[in-house]
Amino acid sequence: MKTLNKLSVLFLLITNLCFSQEHKFLAYPKFDEGDLKKPHSLIEASAPAEILYNSVRYNIKDISCEKTIYSKIKIYDKKRSDEWLNIEIPVMSGEMMSDFEVNVYNYQDNKINKITINKKDQLKENVVKGLKFYKLAIPNISDGSVIEYSYKLTIGIFNLNYYLEYSIPVVYQEYSLEAPDKIDYSFNSVGNLIRPQYRISTMENRLAVGYNIYRFGFDNMKSIQKENHLKNNDRYRAYIRPELKKYSVGYFTYESSGSWNKIAERLKENENFGGYLKSNIKDVIPENIRTYYLPLERANKIFDFVKNNYKWNKQFGIISSQNLKQFIKLKSGNSADVNLTLVALLRHAGLEAHPFLISTVDNGILNIFSPNLNNLNHVLASVKINNQLYFYDATSFNSKVNIMPERDWNDFGILIENDKATDVSFSNTNISKKNLTIKADIDINNTEIKGTFIKNENGLYAIEAYDEYDINRDKYNQNFKSEFSADIKEIESKLLDNGEFESQMKFSSSTLMDVVGDKIILNPLLFLNVGNEVFDQKEERKNQIDFISAFTREKRVEITIPDGYKVSSLPKPKKIVTDDKEISYTYKVEFVDHKISVLSKVDVLSQNYPKEYYTSFKHIWKVISESESQVVSLIKE
Helix, strand or coil: CEEECHHHHHHHHHHCHHHHHHCCCCCCCCCCHHHHHCCCCCCCCCCCEEEEEEEEEEEEECCEEEEEEEEEEEECCHHHCHHHCEEEEEECCCCEEEEEEEEEEEEECCEEEEEEECCHHHCEEEEECCEEEEEEECCCCCCCCEEEEEEEEEECCCCCCEECCCCCCEEEEEEEEEEECCEEEEEEEECCCCCCCEEEEEEEEECCEEEEEEEEEEEEECCCCCCCCCCCHHHHCCEEEEEEEEEEECCEEEECCCCHHHHHHHHHHCCCCHHHHCCCCCCCCCHHHHCCCCHHHHHHHHHHHHHHHCEECCCCCCCCCCCHHHHHHHCEECHHHHHHHHHHHHHHCCCEEEEEEECCHHHCCCCCCCCCHHHCCEEEEEEEECCEEEEECCCCCCCECCECCHHHCCCEEEEEECCEEEEEECCCCCEEEEEEEEEEEEECCCCEEEEEEEEEECCHHHHHHHHHHHHCHHHHHHHHHHHCCCEEEEEEEEECCCCCEEEEEEEEECCCEEEECCEEEECCCHHHCCCCCCCCCCCCCCCCEECCCEEEEEEEEEEECCCCEEEEECCCCEEEECCCCCEEEEEEEEEECCEEEEEEEEEECCCEECHHHHHHHHHHHHHHHHHHCCCEEEEEC
């Protein structure tokens, strides 16, 4: 990562003075008929679409910022451009949108046809996981269309990030930040370091107020491919991130800390963090839990108590949204309310407990070398026993000590021990298991297969499955019907006492076997020969392979064949193991006591791998696909 302060930006200005003087920023292009006639991208000829012009401008006024977006996109192949046929505008709490307009240009009957949408009520409002956004399915799009849209948002002055890389090429894009001189930013380039072709760093007077102006322009940028098995593709995209260093208005002054220790000192004095942890919490937990003699079990019991009595409202935060007395009464709050309460209760029980601040996976990887509280959005609880750290997240009901949701495992966190802060690297060392079990019978009279199916998961799999189930139970169960090629019914999903999550159901199908004369042909895995991970990337792998958790997936099928039939041929067994024993696969089919028994099992022993492992995964998953595609033949005796 490279930090650009004012002096370095000014130096870049001097070295590229001729470019800066000739280039005009914020010169939004007028409609050009040549854009409609353009047959393909000149940057990547096979691109389904490209961004012709992208501009984001942040204009700061006191405690708010006006964000202006202008974008112009060319569609070459509509069928491969799904993500560019919709506009989504996220709007955080307290933000306001204005000046929304979309124009679509097409050739129609040898004439240019323009459609304009400029009424906010034509946008559909959505709320997903607590985030509100407006969405518009752009109408009248065909191959060759040009889409032009713009809008303004009134936002805060902290999150002024801008991505530079997309799944399609960019002909030109620019970033502008304009801030009064009482506000000081430094710039971080994250991901792939991309230098702007055009840049300006200057100052101008606006009504007797000095404004710092920063502008960056980028030409002819190639697309960035999305890769499977990443925690988050966005963490590897290049983007500009200005970090607020100093802010002063009226009696209020903000100055970023130069170190994590400085941040810890401020948090200790903050009433909604340090003050929260000092609140009176007597008589909150039963005495038999508070005094349980084994420290780790005591911590686990307090953790279970918090999960069972208090609920997360789906809002992240590192600062509490209410005082502890209110939270205890209302029994609901943001992630800081929940997990800071857990820390306080752990301390009250005589344990060495501290907050552990993180950036969730969706929030981006934490730059531990650039201390900034605004880059953190979630707090966990930690307990130190015999010099070993244990982590808890009470916002997830089915989580356990050191077994937390996928969102939490983002490589780094900041351990806050009173007025001391330590950056800590942490990763999921647990193994998650998924067992898929079918017991079935062949009904030759009705030419169908029917039986029971059980899906059992533990570890990270169980956490994610239960969280999804808890959000919408009917939708979770309905997913089985769309995922598998069978008539699924009587679905019962439940959380088991040991923390495993299990779904049981009955199924029947007339499409899982072929009856040809006296012969029955079927895949012995029935509908379980789907749902495997995909390793089909043709381009060179650029990033490490992330599974978040080491895992074992086991498929077991037992099929009772009808009387009067015998097995004509069985699939060939297969066993493959990498030299380092990290990845292994076993496939075998047996016929015993009139039953066909199938085992297909894959083991992956680590939560992530260097990109060089991709070839091994690709090879083994090809073996898995070939093995699981084999069939069994039955004939009449």
